[in-house]
Amino acid sequence: MDLPFAENYKIKMVEPIYRSTREERENWIDQAHYNLFNLKSDQVFVDLLTDSGTGAMSDRQWAALMTGDESYAGSSSYFHLKEKVKEIFGFDYFLPVHQGRAAENVLFSVLVKAGQLVPGNSHFDTTKGHIEFRKATAVDCTIDEAFDTNGMHPFKGNIDISKLKAVLNEHPKEQVPMIIVTLTCNSSGGQPVSMANLREIRQVADQYQIPVIFDSARFAENAWFIQSREPGYQDRSIREIVSEMYQYADGMTMSSKKDGIVNIGGILAMRSKAWYEQASVYNILFEGFVTYGGMAGRDMNALAVGLDEVTSGVYLENRIRQVHYLGNKLIDMGIPVQKPLGGHAVFVDAKRFLSRVSKEEFVAQTLAIELYLEAGVRGVEVGTLLADRDPQTKENRYPKLEFLRLAIPRRTYTNNHMDVVAAGLKNIFDRRDSIARGFQIVEEAPIMRHFTVKLEPINDQ
The missing domain is CATH 3.90.1150.10 (Aspartate Aminotransferase, domain 1)
Structure with a gap:
């Protein structure tokens, strides 16, 4: 008989939980x-x-914790994580933050102004909260198939391109600071976004000269669905798929407490040096110095290992x-x-x-x-x-x-x-x-x- 599936790890430590009445x-x-x-x-x-932040870290991550560099400025753990962000996502500019909503707070402090519109695919609570706190409006452009829970569309996280274009046609580009794509789309049921949709969003963004930001909390799970559901990607590795995904983005926010498999931490990364210089001011104001940004060195080390493991x-x-x-x-x-x-x-x-x-x-x-x-x-x-x-x-x-x-x-x-x-x-x-x-x-x-x-x-x- 065929052998059943079994996890490729064993349990080293257990925590008791109380069974209540x-x-x-x-x-x-x-x-x-x-x-x-x-x-x-x-x-x-x-x-x-x-x-978010509730997962179990691996032995490699726990080992990495012990070698964390807790220097206030210039920590080697920061440079280790910076290299991993460049290797996996391709962004030259990176700021560590303590979690995903902190990355949103820093980036939106640079980009979002009162009266603006931010189109995307079913913005999650903190994203919408940061937008509306700044007196701007989140505009949901998710495909209609996402709202039919019985439907079997493989990529219900997709942005409807016609809805997106309608927003961009009705408002000058100065009123739309970014397009946000959430990977996977939590509010629509943890649904993935296809590579074809990411590519088309990029084309529209270039046409209207609007930047694209990926909310990347579950980026690796999104890549897994592209690999398993989208024609042409079955033989591509998760790393290769992630690399292509992020070619279509100008920047990313990430709660590393999800696909980073750590208990605390976040990432803000971008291509623009000008954005980075402006964001650094807010990072120092809200989070900490640019080489720790609210994270301990040991947690940056664990996150670097987690990014390796999650793309396996x-x-x-x-x-x-x-x-x-x-x-x-x-x-x-x-x-x-x-x-x-x-x-x-x-x-x-x-x-x-x-x-x-x-x-x-x-x-x-x-x-x-x-x-x-x-x-x-x-x-x-x-x-x-x-x-x-x-x-x-x-x-x-x-x-x-x-x-x-x-x-x-x-x-x-x-x-x-x-x-x-x-x-x-x-x-x-x-x-x-x-x-x-x-x-x-x-x-x-x-x-x-x-x-x-x-x-x-x-x-x-």
């Missing part, structure tokens, strides 16, 4: 004001809130197989998810799952709370809470997609844990018709409210 979880979620971000980590059995096809096969293991179990159970499955998370279609809960009562958050109560599993809402209020009307924005995102940390859980997640969702799915009411907001911040919002259940009494 439902009574305990009911008390804890009430104390947390029904915001899963407010839970303590030891109140969670399987934590799928995010794959063997690593990516392990990673994506586990995501698809959970996703396919849910599909077999009849549970609606975004198809085809993405690379870092399974996105459960909350609208189709809890059809009796109205959009005004935060359907995806309702499902997330139900899963925590059922199985001690913490996911995250990617829906109306995350979409925030319209800056002008102050009304809730209701996105086309309401997801419960189950983001899987890298090299952290076994498939037995994925079985617990699946069983918990199946139990809720079997009683979904009994869930008709959701939640209402008690207190919220004026921007990026989902991190700190306080909720209460809506009762029929």
